[in-house]
Amino acid sequence: MSSAKQVVVIGAGIIGASIAWHLTKAGARVTVVSESGAGGVATPNSFAWINASWGNPEVYFRLRTRAMAEWKRLAKDVPGLPLAWCGGLCFDLPADRLEAYAAEHSSWGYGIERVGRERAGEIEPNLVELPDFAVYVPEEGVAEPVTTAKALLADAERLGARAMTGTVERLKFANGRVSGVVVAGETIDTDEVVVAAGTGTPAIAATAGIKLPLDTPPGLIVHSRPYRKLLNGLVHAEKLHMRQTAEGRIIAGSDFAGGDPGENPAATARELFTVTKAALRDADGLEFDFHTVGYRPIPVDGFPIISRAGGVGGLYITVMHSGITLAAAVGLFATREILEGERDALLTPYGLERFAQ
Structure with a gap:
């Protein structure tokens, strides 16, 4: 490994921040470039659920469970990361599908507990409607997204990384390879460029003649004002996914990634908040604060591009x-x-080569 290798990381969301930290820790000379500064664009609009749940093939499940373990390792290396292994209570599927999911993931080694109404009430005592059947995964958690990204970038800077705000206009080439990035008319020369710019990634890749097959659906999430403790962990009820942040906000979407904002996002947000408030006991004083509409960078086959x-x-x-x-x-x-x-072998299915260019 060359300790002097220079790398530009484009993007300061959670992915860019993690890559920048790991590269710097390993001895690379890292420059992070982003339009929005620490936290990025998609990251602040995230539900921030760390999990290996839902209907994914086993190969992707294995990557996600490894990722959960790596969060625990990273938390030891960067003390103070706002992570909480608070558990997830799920009952947003019909009972037969929920049981099939539990059986499959249990056979893969996921720590799923099947629970009834009484146990669900012990886990989340402030739910108005308790399910007759749910599944609970105590090892699932959350990372407060912007704070986590900022903490990783701050530690990367402590280790020697450099951060700058600016718009990447294009990639620079020399001898048939990327040799730098052009930011506000000025070139930053480098040995490697990592693009971790979320929905902005296709435009940057296009300057290298690469077409990325990406969808960017919107997702609306509502945020309450900070309030006393109502939720212990993640709750996935039918068409209502919610959790309480470290600062006490209840955040909710009709899906964990946020629901369709519709033609009038403000009205949709108010309706969703009304549903959220009605789902919680002792929430009379809970007040709506704001909503976000995030655009999720999703490769067309639904799986990551990491290569x-x-x-x-x-x-x-x-x-x-x-x-x-x-x-x-x-x-x-x-x-x-x-x-x-x-x-790493876990990345084998997620190369860019799987898409015809």
Whole structure:
């Protein structure tokens, strides 16, 4: 490994922050460039659930469980990261589908507990409507997204990384490979470029002649004013997913990634908040504060792109929807591949080459 390798990371959301931290920790000379500064654009609009749940194939489940473990490792290396392994209570599927999910994931080693009404009430005593059947995964958690990204970037800067705010106009080439980035008309020369710019990734990749097949659906999430403790962990009820943040806000969406904002997002947000408040006991004083509409960067097959750009030297692409869950592992794996040429086997299905260019 060359301790003097220079790397520009484009993007300061949770993925860019993790990659920048891991690269700097491993001895690279890192410059982080972003339009919005620490926290990025998609990251602040995230529900921030760390999990390996839902209807994913086992190969993707394995990547996600590894990512959960890497978050615990990262929390030891960067004390004070706002992580909470608060558990997730799920009952937003019909009982037969919920049981099928529990059986499958249990056979894979996921720590699922099947619960009835009484146990659900012990887990979340402030729910008005308790389910007759739910599943509970105590090892699931959350990372307060912006605070976590800022903490990783701050520690990366302490270790020697440099952060700057600016718009990347294009990638620069020399001898058939990426050799730098052009920011506000000025060139930053580098050995490697990592693009972790969320929904902005396709435009940057296009300057290298790479077309990224990406969808960017919107997701609306409502945020209350800070309030006393009402929820212990994540709750996934039918068409209502909610949790309480470290500062006491109840955040909710009709889906964990946020629901369709409709033609009038403000009205949709008010309606959703009314439903959220009605779902909680002792919430008379709970007040609506604001809503966000985030645009999720989702490759068209639903799975991450984490790889070098084939045919373009010096360029590494990372774009995915599951950024909060995967960030710690992506940072570690991308660093090893960039600095040591070692690609982790868990990344095998997620190369850019799977899409016809």
